[in-house]
Amino acid sequence: MKVDLYNYILGIADNSLILGQRLGELCGHGPNLETDIACTNISLDLLGQVRSYYQYAAKIKNDNSTEDDIAFLRKERDYVNVLLVEQPNTDFAYVIVRQFLFDTFYYEFLNELQKSHDVTLAAIAHKSIKEVSYHQRFSSDWIKRLGDGTSESHQKVQAAVNDLFMYTDELFHQTDADIAMIADGIGVDTGLLKANYYSKITKILEEATLQVPEHKYFHKGGKQGIHTEHLGYLLADMQYMQRTYPNMEW
Amino acid sequence: MKKNWPLWEVFVRSKNGLEHRHFGSLHAADEEMALENARDVYTRRNEGVSIWVVESKHITASNPEHNGELFEPAQDKIYRHPTFYELPDEVKHM
Numbered sequence: 035m036k037v038d039l040y041n042y043i044l045g046i047a048d049n050s051l052i053l054g055q056r057l058g059e060l061c062g063h064g065p066n067l068e069t070d071i072a073c074t075n076i077s078l079d080l081l082g083q084v085r086s087y088y089q090y091a092a093k094i095k096n097d098n099s100t101e102d103d104i105a106f107l108r109k110e111r112d113y114v115n116v117l118l119v120e121q122p123n124t125d126f127a128y129v130i131v132r133q134f135l136f137d138t139f140y141y142e143f144l145n146e147l148q149k150s151h152d153v154t155l156a157a158i159a160h161k162s163i164k165e166v167s168y169h170q171r172f173s174s175d176w177i178k179r180l181g182d183g184t185s186e187s188h189q190k191v192q193a194a195v196n197d198l199f200m201y202t203d204e205l206f207h208q209t210d211a212d213i214a215m216i217a218d219g220i221g222v223d224t225g226l227l228k229a230n231y232y233s234k235i236t237k238i239l240e241e242a243t244l245q246v247p248e249h250k251y252f253h254k255g256g257k258q259g260i261h262t263e264h265l266g267y268l269l270a271d272m273q274y275m276q277r278t279y280p281n282m283e284w
Numbered sequence: 285m286k287k288n289w290p291l292w293e294v295f296v297r298s299k300n301g302l303e304h305r306h307f308g309s310l311h312a313a314d315e316e317m318a319l320e321n322a323r324d325v326y327t328r329r330n331e332g333v334s335i336w337v338v339e340s341k342h343i344t345a346s347n348p349e350h351n352g353e354l355f356e357p358a359q360d361k362i363y364r365h366p367t368f369y370e371l372p373d374e375v376k377h378m
Contacts, residue, residue, distance in 0.1 A: 066289075066311065067310070067311075067325070068310055068311060068312065068321040068324065068325060069321075071321075071324050071325050071328075072320070072321065072324040075324050075328055171320075172320060175316070175317075175320070179313070179317075
């Protein structure tokens with residue numbers, strides 16, 4: 035089994051799975067009907083992309099595991115998503131800021147992944163990028179609306195930016211699998227995306243009249259399986275059906 | 285959000301060549317958000333190729349109380365329907 039490739043795929047897919055699950059929690063609980071549907075649409079886009087990645091990962095694993103096994107039956111430490119995407123839906127500002135900080139990265143990432151030497155990954159990236167381009171538009175529009183909206187919305191979105199900003203640096207952290215895949219021309223060298231990412235983020239936050247936090251300390255660990263306390267609860271929710279009724283199907 | 289956003293009417297063209305049809309309404313703060321919301325609410329199952337939105341307040345509607353004077357006079361004027369012509373056999377698809 036190509037261990038590095040397998041881990042590399044999980045590194046991409048777990049982000050979308052966990053963020054998709056978080057957004058799915060808003061189903062029926064969004065601030066209003068329109069944004070409720072918008073957030074769950076984004077969730078469904080991400081979960082759709084995730085299926086392609088896990089199907090590919092299952093093929094590489096080659097031990098009769100299915101996409102569902104990989105999605106639902108791993109333990110917390112085996113998920114390698116970044117900490118940003120597992121942060122809770124504290125309020126709508128947190129939902130939007132988390133989305134904005136992730137979308138901006140993911141769009142740039144997929145753009146490069148389209149050039150991957152691995153044709154399957156390149157094809158998934160090519161298929162996903164239109165969806166993610168829309169997500170990015172949706173979340174940056176909302177950043178501007180909330181930041182440049184009322185004093186209350188400004189204050190709430192600034193609080194969310196201040197809280198979540200420390201999770202951004204991890205997006206560019208490279209694991210051993212990342213480094214090996216970059217060397218093979220399969221993976222994206224995220225180091226090259228970093229400057230552009232922060233300048234894009236800064237531009238939109240400034241347009242939204244928001245302050246860019248000056249962090250000296252950034253959190254990381256998710257990519258090594260060391261998560262914040264929030265992931266366990268999310269997984270308990272997400273895995274409940276498969277754990278309680280093993281092998282159940284719809 | 286306590287104060288409700290204004291209401292918008294959504295028109296979707298489902299295929300090129302067809303006209304835009306009224307699909308429903310939604311709330312949005314401005315026209316840009318109305319378009320995005322319409323995209324998410326009404327076209328997520330591949331229903332459309334083009335969307336129009338117009339704020340509901342810009343629509344002038346007939347008053348149901350005036351239905352009598354507006355519509356009843358047409359009811360007994362069957363001669364306004366083109367049904368009193370003998371169609372030649374050669375004319376198809378009428």
